[in-house]
Amino acid sequence: MNATIDNLVTIYIDGSAYQVKAGGHLLETCLGLAKDLPYFCWHPALGSVGSCRQCAVQLYQDAEDQRGRMVMACMTPVAEGMRVSLSATMASQFRKQCIEVTMANHPHDCPVCEEGGECHLQDMTLQSGHTQRRHKGHKKTYHNQDLGPCVGHEMNRCISCYRCVRFYQDYAGGDDLVVLGSRENVYFGRHQDGCLTSHFSGNLAEVCPTGVFYDKVVSDSYTRKWDLQSAPSICSHCSLGCNVSVGERQGQVKRVTNRYHSQVNGYFICDKGRYGFAHSNSDQGLYQAQVQPLGDTKKVTCDTLHGLDYVAQIMNELGAENVFGLGSPRASVEENFALQSVVGKANFYAGHNAIQDAIQTQVLHQLTQPDIYTPSLKQIEQADAIVIIGEDLLHTAPRMALSVRQASRNLGFAKAAAIGIPKWQDEPVRIHTQNQLSPIISVTSAATDLDDISSQCVHLAPNDMCDFARALASAVEGQFDGSGLSAKLHEQVQQSLALLAGAKRPLVISGASSQSPELIDLAAQLALALGRQSGSEAWLSYALEAANSMGLGLLNKDPKHVGDLALRVQQQSTPSALIVLQTDLFALSTQAAALCENLRHLVVLDQLPSATSDQADVVIACASSFETEGTYVNNEGRAQRYFSVHDKQSRPDAWRSLTNLAAMVIQAGPCSDAVTQLASCTKFDDLCHLVSQQGGEFAHWCDVAPSADFRIAGMKIPRQTHRASGRTSLYANENVSESKQPEDADSALGFTMEGTPINKPSALIPQVWSPGWNSNEAINKFQQEINGPLKGGEAGLRLLDISPNLPLAAAALIPSITIGAGQILAHTQNHLFASDRASALSAALKQRSTVISARMHPDTAAAMGLVDGAEVCVALAQAQWLLPLTVDASMAVDLLLLPSQYQAPISAGHLPAAVNLSAVTQEVN
């Protein structure tokens, strides 16, 4: 009976035998068996330190031992035949006393604490059985700090579990949140007031088991967790597709929190995903359709159906072949598909410029190669050597930077494992490995946030990066003679080669922000070379342009971009119209103005105004990703569905507007099959079914998430908690008779509190809660095992795993850049909090966006007669941009980095380019 099967062992908990996985500790094992055992300092991603003493259990020598001894479950490895008791009086009394001491200094402020109602401390206090404060002494108090617009601070509530600094410093690599003071007077904060600099600081509100660190943005229009109507969603801010839970109340999105996905984001998201939701509530958004009839000078608002009717008239007037559609990497697959159906495949273009298009084609071609595998974020953490080329991950794929940071510890884990220290033994692993890190080679234009963990940082101009990648790939293959490389580059390649020599699980990361299709290709060559060297599959990951770049790429395999469209419209002899989906043409391409000139009609479907919607004669307001349902395909090709959180939409779904448009078009006369089929879609599931009929990667589209018919015990899955309040009062000021809750025909989620909170499929978990577990720590009740997949399996579908190798379409002609006299090559410097429309509307993120400046190497600046801090004028075609110059010795030479910024005079879509650069004072003179 006691035989060890594989790596399973038998342990006895309170007299019952359990087969459990060896190698773990008792705490995670007990939680994995759905037992309740309180804890504070242990965190599934941070490991054990055994400092809070809350997880005490009684351990017995053998079956005869009646007395036992107390151990900390989180520090005790499970072993064959182990006998423990959670309920033993000694241990449970100890836990109760332990929390009593903890609570002796805890303030009496749950009612005014943002954590109240989802507080791990409240939960654990109740679980331990402590109810009355017997201590009559004074309570300790602390002054608070101003930690910036995102994270609030109320130090009185601290229980000194050290989770915050362990996450902030050890896990996320931040250096400005520290533990100060001495003895029992420890203080968790900064050396002085000031904004937390880590781009992951928002996670503190979830990591801290108390309300010391709370979400300030949530607090501004606070709603308790039990009152939030929540929906499972996917972050729309970058290509990684982190799973998030969105909460709303009274029509306003109130907060975004992490939603566990074992393969994607795990327990953490970045601050852009967490705080970048304000665009959805913004009064600057588009909420009404607008039409400007030909000859009029102003747009008038109208209802959406009227606007669509106008578009249908345009389409009938001009003829289907003269109406074009421009899809968007920011819109869902379903929305893009609907537009593609309306205008026809031949008339559908991607919202990409030539470079972005070429990159997307390369990416698809490389990632579908049989020898290449693109790992998930969780798998990235398993790589033992990483080469990052041309991507400042923190600013373009932030959560991936966090995964890379974890991967850098693999050398240490391996070293510790060699002497029998398991990974979860946080402190011993760190002490044993000291500062040894797995090799990370970072090749970028300037210093990045990952430089501190990189074994080698190489700062090169984009062209040199290609040389470097090419040379390194051939060096790994043993065919490198160093010819044609500068001595310095040669040396750097040799150094990288040495670092990568012993790698067993190497990974290459590159991405779209290099704006070089060639580099995408070379990264793949390097990955293949490294794969061959290590005898394993080549691991390659790309950070892409936007949330659904991959989805758009798969829909539009025969790629056509804005430039192609501009050319085609120009060559048309008949007047033409363009329907643009969530794209600002002007930020994308310098050809935008010419394109708009040549169009008879411009129709824009968007949720925020842009230069393009200003030019348009028809604007159809459509829902943000929080208000509608759809599917994004992330950078690893994982299709993930998001659902609407609002019961009352402020504007219609884009996909529904497009199906309505199709219905109007067929009324006017015969049209293509695609339009007819689209017109017959009344529900979201119909549309998904249509998408799946395309076959190929889309064949299993209906399985991405359960359909709207899915029921548990005959009931939908509730978006509200079972204790949602105010149903008969929230809108009583408008009408005392409350109306029926709207029904949701498009998903299996309901807008009520009715339904079962358990057994939910992984893609349909609006928020986590379990009896006695009100905080996000309740996730342990949803996992198959700690850190493992959710009980309902992994949500989403990896599409590329079933995809045949996609051919590389004829490379788009990308004119090479010639640098004239007095000119310099300008490239984009990405800024996570400033680069796009959506985050520009978040007041908190706006405050955190860094000072805008152009950057240059001091030598290059000196050669051009410029000094640090000088005001410079950057000119590209008609556009001029005045901004200060910062010299940065870490940068590559002969390169100007321009910040990517929403509504900047020179947008990221226009770069790389040769620009004219001059000091402003000279201009004035």
Place this chain on the structure above:
Amino acid sequence: MKQKTGLGQYIYIVWDYFYSNIVTLVKVASHTFTKADTVEYPEQMPYLAPRFRGRIVLTRDPTGEERCVACNLCASACPTDCISLQKTEDESGRWSAEYFRINFSRCVFCGMCEEACPTYAIQLTQDFELAEYERQNMVYEKQHLLIDGPGKHPDYNFYELSGKAVSGRAKGAGTQEAEPVNLKSLLP
């Protein structure tokens, strides 16, 4: 029991019918000689028990500040879900309700909100005269609910005990609170 049949059953039914009616009549008539429980309302007010639960008010603390800290506990305790509110915060960090609404046409005066309230802000009073011709008028907003006094608990001041610094009460100045920790001190 043996079933009565024929005439026997008929007599039994008639007897049963008359008997129960006579008993009822006698009982009702006997009330003519007992003291009435009703009073001549509205001329005469009925006696209300000290813990009678009527119209709900929001009270103020002894310093005259609004007691309600917008914690939402009353709303979540309410079985008819007839309370809703929104938290707001002043510059000093004091929480209060931006709006506070009770739909008295739904309220069952169970007193759960009062029981849940950690600040003694929400209290049920002895006023039961809430009738309206228009149901819409039974929706009370904060200005209709807020009274000027502390109600049943004249001395309680939540912010004295909460540990939070708010206007007029710095960190460590509350009851049973120590001075804020001096991090720079090395003294034992």
